[in-house]
Amino acid sequence: xxxxxxxxxxxxxxxxxxxxxxxxxxxxxxxxxxxxxxxxxxxxxxxxxxxxxxxxxxxxxxxxxxxxxxxxxxxxxxxxxxxxxxxxxxxxxxxxxxxxxxxxxxxxxxxxxxxxxxxxxxxxxxxxxxxxxxxxxxxxxxxxxxxxxxxxxxxxxxxxxxxxxxxxxxxxxxxxxxxxxxxxxxxxxxxxxxxxx
Amino acid sequence: xxxxxxxxxxxxxxxxxxxxxxxxxxxxxxxxxxxxxxxxxxxxxxxxxxxxxxxxxxxxxxxxxxxxxxxxxxxxxxxxxxxxxxxxxxxxxxxxxxxxxxxxxxxxxxxxxxxxxxxxxxxxxxxxxxxxxxxxxxxxxxxxxxxxxxxxxxxxxxxxxxxxxxxxxxxxxxxxxxxxxxxxxxxxxxxxxxxxx
DNA sequence: GTACTCGGTAAACAGGTGTTGACTTAAAAA
DNA sequence: TTTTTAAGTCAACACCTGTTTACCGAGTAC
Numbered sequence: 001x002x003x004x005x006x007x008x009x010x011x012x013x014x015x016x017x018x019x020x021x022x023x024x025x026x027x028x029x030x031x032x033x034x035x036x037x038x039x040x041x042x043x044x045x046x047x048x049x050x051x052x053x054x055x056x057x058x059x060x061x062x063x064x065x066x067x068x069x070x071x072x073x074x075x076x077x078x079x080x081x082x083x084x085x086x087x088x089x090x091x092x093x094x095x096x097x098x099x100x101x102x103x104x105x106x107x108x109x110x111x112x113x114x115x116x117x118x119x120x121x122x123x124x125x126x127x128x129x130x131x132x133x134x135x136x137x138x139x140x141x142x143x144x145x146x147x148x149x150x151x152x153x154x155x156x157x158x159x160x161x162x163x164x165x166x167x168x169x170x171x172x173x174x175x176x177x178x179x180x181x182x183x184x185x186x187x188x189x190x191x192x193x194x195x196x197x
Numbered sequence: 198x199x200x201x202x203x204x205x206x207x208x209x210x211x212x213x214x215x216x217x218x219x220x221x222x223x224x225x226x227x228x229x230x231x232x233x234x235x236x237x238x239x240x241x242x243x244x245x246x247x248x249x250x251x252x253x254x255x256x257x258x259x260x261x262x263x264x265x266x267x268x269x270x271x272x273x274x275x276x277x278x279x280x281x282x283x284x285x286x287x288x289x290x291x292x293x294x295x296x297x298x299x300x301x302x303x304x305x306x307x308x309x310x311x312x313x314x315x316x317x318x319x320x321x322x323x324x325x326x327x328x329x330x331x332x333x334x335x336x337x338x339x340x341x342x343x344x345x346x347x348x349x350x351x352x353x354x355x356x357x358x359x360x361x362x363x364x365x366x367x368x369x370x371x372x373x374x375x376x377x378x379x380x381x382x383x384x385x386x387x388x389x390x391x392x393x394x
Numbered sequence: 395g396t397a398c399t400c401g402g403t404a405a406a407c408a409g410g411t412g413t414t415g416a417c418t419t420a421a422a423a424a
Numbered sequence: 425t426t427t428t429t430a431a432g433t434c435a436a437c438a439c440c441t442g443t444t445t446a447c448c449g450a451g452t453a454c
Contacts, residue, residue: 161358192389
């Protein structure tokens with residue numbers, strides 16, 4: 001059933017609103033199932049709107065996917081701000097350990113999805129690169145240091161893998177571990193990779 | 198062009214051989230592009246055989262995918278043997294740091310792919326679970342210790358994420374890092390997660 | 395009221411998907 | 425050789441994919 005439908009309100013006509021409904025539904029589907037496994041009819045049904053509106057508002061399925069990507073990038077930037085990341089491994093760990101249906105883990109998983117499209121790949125790569133640099137800076141190092149940059153990217157990749165494994169595999173105890181369970185090991189992981197020796 | 202074709206040999210009829218050709222082509226495709234993005238015609242073309250033979254030898258696309266999964270599981274077991282894993286973080290790191298087109302990283306990426314089929318999911322989950330346990334044992338702990346099991350699974354998830362990021366994102370310097378580059382940070386990562394305090 | 399705008403709908407489209415069945419033909423058995 | 429077996433081929437199938445087109449009708453301006 002559509003997310004916003006109620007018996008009393010048959011949903012007034014509002015292009016902006018339905019555009020956003022489509023975007024949210026697409027974000028969920030693309031993140032959970034990937035690009036190829038998701039059909040435009042799935043997305044439209046989830047959003048409770050007509051399929052043709054995807055082509056109208058986003059030009060194509062790929063256009064919708066790109067919109068999801070940039071929307072995700074924007075929200076990451078909005079959430080974490082322009083300021084450098086929290087400096088302590090503890091704080092970084094806490095971000096990664098968040099619920100995997102929202103927040104950073106969710107966005108990281110989407111960033112791994114690929115439509116095969118070139119411009120989408122560029123968006124994805126740009127964010128990963130900048131996020132890696134900020135992670136290096138947060139560790140109190142220069143982003144020019146190739147070694148620490150590699151280590152920061154390993155942290156990023158590890159966080160993504162953990163998020164993916166948590167949501168998709170059902171591997172226990174990892175899948176249903178709470179943030180409290182995850183923070184201590186993640187703190188160790190981040191500390192070992194980024195802390196100055 | 199087909200992997201085995203040469204000008205001199207028009208390939209003799211051999212059910213076992215073509216079955217294996219299909220399996221190898223499917224492994225590559227499924228691992229690189231995922232289940233939904235891969236067509237049976239792609240696989241058949243790569244293998245240089247007729248599409249209909251997929252249905253004949255593996256019953257369906259899903260059957261072929263399952264065959265890939267169990268084949269991958271078998272090879273992991275064959276490679277790492279029944280004996281516990283190497284005990285040192287260094288040795289484990291070296292496995293994870295291997296080339297991402299073969300060996301453990303390759304297999305781990307395939308294990309993340311999903312066809313949505315239930316029995317395939319079970320195969321995947323069984324291997325992940327057992328591999329996590331062996332990792333815990335290799336760390337010199339009991340597999341019953343919930344905390345160390347969680348940490349072992351985090352190592353597994355991290356290794357998978359790294360393999361995926363290396364092959365799919367093109368994020369530098371991670372994407373083209375050599376094993377020598379990767380082993381030191383990975384040794385730190387594994388040591389921090391699994392070493393006794 | 396009428397005319398216009400534009401968000402929304404329905405049906406069809408062209409092409410690609412996995413799968414099937416009848417056929418051919420190479421190789422082994424008689 | 426002839427017969428028999430089974431590996432491989434071909435063409436069609438029913439369905440699903442993303443996308444487009446023509447149409448409907450609620451809300452607004454006149």
